[in-house]
Amino acid sequence: MLVVADPHPTTWAALSERKDNTYLLPICTQFECDGSRTASNRSVQWGQQVVKPIFESKNDYEVMYLLAKKLGFADLMFKNIKVENNQPLAEDLLREINRGGFSTGYSGQSPERLKAHMANQDKFDLVSLRSTKDAPPEIAGDYYGLPWPCWGTPAIRHPGTHQLYNTNLHVKEGGGTFRARFGVERVVKTKVMEDGKEVEKEQRFNLLAEGSFSVGSELKDGYPEFTYGVLKKLGWDKDLTDPERERIEKIGGNNPDNVGWAIDLSGGIIRVALEHGCIPFGNGKARAAAWNLLDPVPVHREPIYTPRPDLVAKYPTYPKAVRFRVPDIGFDVQKAAVDKGIAKQFPLVLTSGRLVEYEGGGEETRSNKWLAELQQDSFIEINPADATERGIKDGQWVWVTGAENSKARVKALVTQRVGKGVTWMPFHFGGWWQGQDQRKNYPAGTDPIVLGESVNSITTYGYDPATGMQEPKAALCQVAAA
Amino acid sequence: MARMKFLCDADRCIECNACVTACKNEHEVPWGINRRRVVTINDGQPGERSVSMACMHCTDAPCAAVCPVNCFFTTADGVVLHSKDLCIGCGYCFYACPFGAPQYPRVGNFGSRGKMDKCTFCAGGPDPANTQANFVQYGTNRLAEGKLPLCAEMCSTKSLLAGDGDIIAKIYKERVAKRGYGSGAWGWKTAYRETIAG
Numbered sequence: 264m265l266v267v268a269d270p271h272p273t274t275w276a277a278l279s280e281r282k283d284n285t286y287l288l289p290i291c292t293q294f295e296c297d298g299s300r301t302a303s304n305r306s307v308q309w310g311q312q313v314v315k316p317i318f319e320s321k322n323d324y325e326v327m328y329l330l331a332k333k334l335g336f337a338d339l340m341f342k343n344i345k346v347e348n349n350q351p352l353a354e355d356l357l358r359e360i361n362r363g364g365f366s367t368g369y370s371g372q373s374p375e376r377l378k379a380h381m382a383n384q385d386k387f388d389l390v391s392l393r394s395t396k397d398a399p400p401e402i403a404g405d406y407y408g409l410p411w412p413c414w415g416t417p418a419i420r421h422p423g424t425h426q427l428y429n430t431n432l433h434v435k436e437g438g439g440t441f442r443a444r445f446g447v448e449r450v451v452k453t454k455v456m457e458d459g460k461e462v463e464k465e466q467r468f469n470l471l472a473e474g475s476f477s478v479g480s481e482l483k484d485g486y487p488e489f490t491y492g493v494l495k496k497l498g499w500d501k502d503l504t505d506p507e508r509e510r511i512e513k514i515g516g517n518n519p520d521n522v523g524w525a526i527d528l529s530g531g532i533i534r535v536a537l538e539h540g541c542i543p544f545g546n547g548k549a550r551a552a553a554w555n556l557l558d559p560v561p562v563h564r565e566p567i568y569t570p571r572p573d574l575v576a577k578y579p580t581y582p583k584a585v586r587f588r589v590p591d592i593g594f595d596v597q598k599a600a601v602d603k604g605i606a607k608q609f610p611l612v613l614t615s616g617r618l619v620e621y622e623g624g625g626e627e628t629r630s631n632k633w634l635a636e637l638q639q640d641s642f643i644e645i646n647p648a649d650a651t652e653r654g655i656k657d658g659q660w661v662w663v664t665g666a667e668n669s670k671a672r673v674k675a676l677v678t679q680r681v682g683k684g685v686t687w688m689p690f691h692f693g694g695w696w697q698g699q700d701q702r703k704n705y706p707a708g709t710d711p712i713v714l715g716e717s718v719n720s721i722t723t724y725g726y727d728p729a730t731g732m733q734e735p736k737a738a739l740c741q742v743a744a745a
Numbered sequence: 746m747a748r749m750k751f752l753c754d755a756d757r758c759i760e761c762n763a764c765v766t767a768c769k770n771e772h773e774v775p776w777g778i779n780r781r782r783v784v785t786i787n788d789g790q791p792g793e794r795s796v797s798m799a800c801m802h803c804t805d806a807p808c809a810a811v812c813p814v815n816c817f818f819t820t821a822d823g824v825v826l827h828s829k830d831l832c833i834g835c836g837y838c839f840y841a842c843p844f845g846a847p848q849y850p851r852v853g854n855f856g857s858r859g860k861m862d863k864c865t866f867c868a869g870g871p872d873p874a875n876t877q878a879n880f881v882q883y884g885t886n887r888l889a890e891g892k893l894p895l896c897a898e899m900c901s902t903k904s905l906l907a908g909d910g911d912i913i914a915k916i917y918k919e920r921v922a923k924r925g926y927g928s929g930a931w932g933w934k935t936a937y938r939e940t941i942a943g
């Protein structure tokens with residue numbers, strides 16, 4: 264079953280000829296619904312509905328609610344959220360995020376506080392983002408949009424964190440330290456030869472900060488993440504209110520000392536840590552060696568499909584493994600590509616990237632007439648030397664074939680932007696497939712103005728085991744005049 | 746009286762096309778007609794430059810000199826406008842204009858030209874009123890509302906400047922004095938490691 268939930272039918276929506284088990288759910292844009300919106304600078308804004316949903320579109324909240332209802336658990340999922348005519352209340356949704364977002368500091372940005380920011384946008388300094396002296400009390404001291412971490416409950420009015428890890432500010436003023444995320448100590452065991460015998464040696468490394476802390480911190484050194492137990496050790500547990508203590512003890516059951524700041528739903532541990540100038544997640548060191556990753560320090564590994572097969576023996580990709588139930592067969596694919604001489608058949612490096620006119624998969628921006636006019640065809644950038652060898656002229660149609668035998672029909676852009684042996688394609692196009700225009704597959708009136716080949720039909724196997732990110736940047740191809 | 750001018754600082758333009766998009770959206774310029782466009786030279790090579798071009802609102806405008814129906818006029822702000830009611834779409838101004846500013850919609854199947862269209866410096870048409878009829882023919886009149894052309898207002902690098910020619914010249918002079926220009930500009934050597942004339 265394929266469900267596409269989007270304001271525009273995406274590449275996937277139009278790819279298939281099949282008539283069954285394919286659902287296109289027209290989802291509202293942000294202009295058609297209320298709600299909080301997070302920006303990439305970690306700040307949050309409250310958005311208001313500008314127009315009523317057009318056509319038959321529904322917003323994400325309603326779709327989620329109706330799905331949960333069909334699956335039979337809407338009552339549980341929405342037990343803290345007011346629902347009217349199948350419409351979950353946007354304010355309640357944010358409150359639910361706040362309650363579950365202690366661990367990411369996405370907890371203090373209540374709808375009331377965000378709305379006060381929107382109503383007083385002129386009362387924030389454009390450089391420091393802090394509210395100005397004449398700001399009303401409901402936003403006093405805040406950074407615009409309460410960039411997370413905005414610690415604890417909304418009631419304690421943390422101002423948000425404009426710059427992370429800024430030790431020059433008090434935590435309650437948006438300052439902080441580096442998170443003690445990897446424990447307090449690292450024990451490294453190594454085998455060494457001593458007097459002709461192999462013995463195991465143990466080395467211990469302190470992972471907490473040393474001599475560094477944020478302004479006003481009562482602990483003048485590194486410290487671990489806060490728990491009820493840590494508070495007790497410091498004698499700070501007496502600052503908890505009775506309801507907070509009761510909640511913590513209820514959460515902890517037999518072992519309340521283990522209840523940490525991130526799961527204390529009373530917000531008490533966070534509140535008390537801040538009162539003493541400390542950041543709830545501890546004060547640790549940054550680490551340059553990520554010992555729990557496959558490559559603790561990044562090392563060079565040749566791409567799965569490499570233009571330099573001679574380097575594969577020395578710099579192979581990761582060994583075969585199953586990661587989170589997904590087999591990683593990169594090693595075999597890389598080896599087979601070397602054995603089969605793929606680099607000779609596909610001598611050009613293919614990499615992909617973005618255009619300034621379009622965004623993401625491009626359905627939204629290719630449907631905008633002002634933008635679509637500026638980029639009307641999917642294309643491949645190719646160096647003049649490579650183009651001349653192939654008898655390709657600027658602007659003509661070419662076939663690009665990928666190392667896994669897919670093909671795409673695009674226009675050639677002969678340019679020195681790319682070096683000899685390298686090609687580049689933008690990733691915003693879709694709606695053509697292996698040379699075939701798929702326009703007839705879109706529901707009437709929803710097809711973007713500009714369609715074109717998706718570069719991802721040419722890119723090949725491979726992914727980063729640490730992040731699960733696919734390999735869209737390093738592939739091989741051949742280009743021929745169409 | 747101030748003379749309105751555009752200046753595109755080619756040491757700053759990043760070829761983002763925001764000015765082009767802003768213009769098309771503001772005046773609802775049809776597909777295929779470009780009152781403004783960005784031209785890039787030496788694409789992909791050291792010394793690559795982009796410059797955003799539109800009608801330059803010439804003093805003693807060549808387009809006006811060749812127009813057989815005399816449809817051009819210069820406003821008190823020094824903006825060169827024309828009347829689409831008078832224009833016969835002959836295309837003479839296209840040949841006279843050193844900047845390729847005049848544009849013509851194709852109106853028939855045999856390539857016949859419609860009424861000329863070009864940048865109005867966001868000053869609407871001959872009738873100063875912001876009527877719907879004026880909007881359809883010429884676009885909005887931002888100047889009448891005390892606003893500058895939207896392309897320049899939208900330019901994120903402040904490469905494209907619009908306004909009183911004297912003030913713009915002063916801003917540009919200050920910039921050049923501070924950072925230099927061409928391969929003498931700040932950052933050039935770091936980016937390209939070689940010197941290029943111009």
Ligand code: SF4
Binds near residue numbers: 757797896903904
């Ligand atoms: S908006 Fe500015 S930077 Fe962008 S293309 Fe236009 S003049 Fe250049």
Ligand code: SF4
Binds near residue numbers: 806809
């Ligand atoms: S149309 Fe061309 S000739 Fe006429 S004022 Fe504009 S730039 Fe000058």
